[in-house]
Amino acid sequence: MVHDAAATATAESRSAGSEIRRGELAAFLRSRRERITPEQVGLPRGRRRRTPGLRREEVAQLSTVGVTWYTWLEQARDIHVSAQVLDAIARALLLDRSERAHLFALAGAIDPTPASECTGIPESLRLMLERLEPFPACVQNSRFDLLAYNRTYRLLMCDLDQVAPEDRNCLWLAFTNDEWRSSLVERDETIRLMAAKFRAVMAEHVAEPAWKAMVKRLEEASPEFREIWARHEVIRPGDKIKVYRQSRVGILRLASTSLWTGPQQGSKLLTYTPADVETQERLGRLHEMSLAAEATTEAAAPARV
Numbered sequence: 001m002v003h004d005a006a007a008t009a010t011a012e013s014r015s016a017g018s019e020i021r022r023g024e025l026a027a028f029l030r031s032r033r034e035r036i037t038p039e040q041v042g043l044p045r046g047r048r049r050r051t052p053g054l055r056r057e058e059v060a061q062l063s064t065v066g067v068t069w070y071t072w073l074e075q076a077r078d079i080h081v082s083a084q085v086l087d088a089i090a091r092a093l094l095l096d097r098s099e100r101a102h103l104f105a106l107a108g109a110i111d112p113t114p115a116s117e118c119t120g121i122p123e124s125l126r127l128m129l130e131r132l133e134p135f136p137a138c139v140q141n142s143r144f145d146l147l148a149y150n151r152t153y154r155l156l157m158c159d160l161d162q163v164a165p166e167d168r169n170c171l172w173l174a175f176t177n178d179e180w181r182s183s184l185v186e187r188d189e190t191i192r193l194m195a196a197k198f199r200a201v202m203a204e205h206v207a208e209p210a211w212k213a214m215v216k217r218l219e220e221a222s223p224e225f226r227e228i229w230a231r232h233e234v235i236r237p238g239d240k241i242k243v244y245r246q247s248r249v250g251i252l253r254l255a256s257t258s259l260w261t262g263p264q265q266g267s268k269l270l271t272y273t274p275a276d277v278e279t280q281e282r283l284g285r286l287h288e289m290s291l292a293a294e295a296t297t298e299a300a301a302p303a304r305v
Contacts, residue, residue: 019076031231033059133150147267157183175224253278
């Protein structure tokens, strides 16, 4: 009986996850269809067009997929879609590489293997973070949670030691923490890209409670996030020069590098190196400040008996 109950619970959980994924797929297809004008794909606009972007039947025509079949996809019906059909739809909707990967992940054409999140940080990795100073470095999981960071990273955008552990998430801070937000020189573009990266990765975790809870929490706390999230933009992570406005040392131009810390890619080491001489000098000053802040914190702590 216990075994049967467990099996039933597992089946119901899988069914709920599939339903959520189909709903996300339906919303994604609608958002991509509505952004394309008929002129972009060589179709006449006509005089009585009230639908933003393409009509469903036009997408079906362009992808040589039955109208009913495509409509069922946008209605989140429980149907199996072949890789060939997904390929045709991706081409018809002019999806880029990131959007195409997102489409396939949501459709389950390639079975996703959810990566195990790394919650424990080995001492060797903590030592590496320390050795990288005065350069900022942190360990972050795929959900943008900050699992560990060195002293320079602690003060890079705000004093992370003053942030509650449950709030140490880069996406959460980018939308809700004033000091963190003011440090982003290209804030609008940065938060848009962060949300797009989060959505792309979430395709493999869409039914997991921790991911759903993060989205719900952000939607409740930030109208800006709700507006950006509704666009269904997706992009894969990449390394680039990042520019921050540190409140005490000024502008920092940093080259970022990501290194996965395990075979399942549950977390990654992010390192930041100076992109110019001024940044290198300012990082040295920031590191000195972090050492002073740490000493002050230790002095204020009650003596251990």
